[in-house]
Amino acid sequence: MLEKRTGRMKVQVAVLLAMGLVGIAAWKSKTLQHSEFMETCDFEKLDGPDSEFCQGDLQVFYPELGDIGCTYIPKCHQYRKRITKEWRNPEIKYPQAEKNKNYVLIMADPDAPSRSEPKFRFWRHWLVIDIKGSDLRAGRLKGHVLTDYVRPTPPSRSGYHRYQFRLYEQPAYEAISLSPEEAASLGSWPLERFVEQFRLGSPVASTQFLTQHHND
Template sequence: MSRGRDPLALSQVIGDVLDPFIKSAAMRINYGEKEITNGTGVRSSAVFTAPHVEIEGRDQTKLYTLVMVDPDAPSPSKPEYREYLHWIGMQPSRKGGGCFLSNHQQLKNSCSICYWYLRRHLTNFSWRRLVTDIPEAIDARNEIVPYEAPRPPAGIHRLVFVLFKQEARQTVYAPGWRQNFNVRDFSAFYNLGPPVAALYFNCQKESGTKLKAGCNIIQDYKI
């Protein structure tokens, strides 16, 4: 598909989040009965729980990393938190809901917070050594960053799923915060290369009545 007709380019996902890439995998994402396609409009109450993710014909010898971000947080007119991180998971399953296993142990989260602080604030440091020197590598099938449901406070937000294929097994650590994540930096640091697939949907704030019907507690984006 030419870039001029690519929905990721037309929606400026290419540019705001990703560089141009060649799709090489088929990814299906479903929230309940609702299948996500590029530009799908989804109510915020319908995305309260993590979607089912399926990679069709995936290479069983490779691991996959899935990232979900919001480049329009907290509002499309003033996206100060771009890219807000909603989810990082490893190796989505072909079948079954949820796709990922349980969260890290608290100690591992603490280590990763220190790591990402150093990653952001220091320049002359051996980042690869920092990763490999942390004991007890995280299981590659774990949910790295727990799913946080989109709760757009204003405007229509693009929620972007980006799928990477890992060429080698490695440990991936969670950042210590969700706002101002950067998919490009994440990919470069872990040598993931370009994405193999990406999808986005649109989501906006609902009226109080509709939100209450979907879930009991709705919060704004965490800082």
């Protein structure tokens, strides 16, 4: 009889011990998740020549990040991974746009495949024409899309890439298009020649952000 009671007590102790271990594991998991959520995120502003590219008040909004103009995308909260794999095109806003004019938006990476060896510059990530100024002022990017939005995808170990946004005033009655060769490839795009061909002139506003591969 004593042996049976001893056996039952051992089983009860083992069950309680297992429950305690499960509780500790759950507590650690919740604590880890909480610490990750509470992790501070520093949004470092660009400086030097990189900051000089940012002209005017062109605003680029991604979820949770707000306006990322002239900043490094921080690694915390998996922001670099999410901008590459999850988030769709950002909201574009230009409060100074003239309501009765049309605009052209270009997003391009001049650092493909790397800033030290940009043999595929410019990599075209987005090209939209016929954007009404009234829509830009309201943050609604409507127009004729010549190149669908392509998420930033800097290769591993290629360092920081600049993702640049240029906004041009579109000349009246100018029929803007990509040649068949340009449309067939996103890389090695002659951006300057495109701008000159369609008489776009200098950007009325421009901004950029820098990011790198999310595992680097």
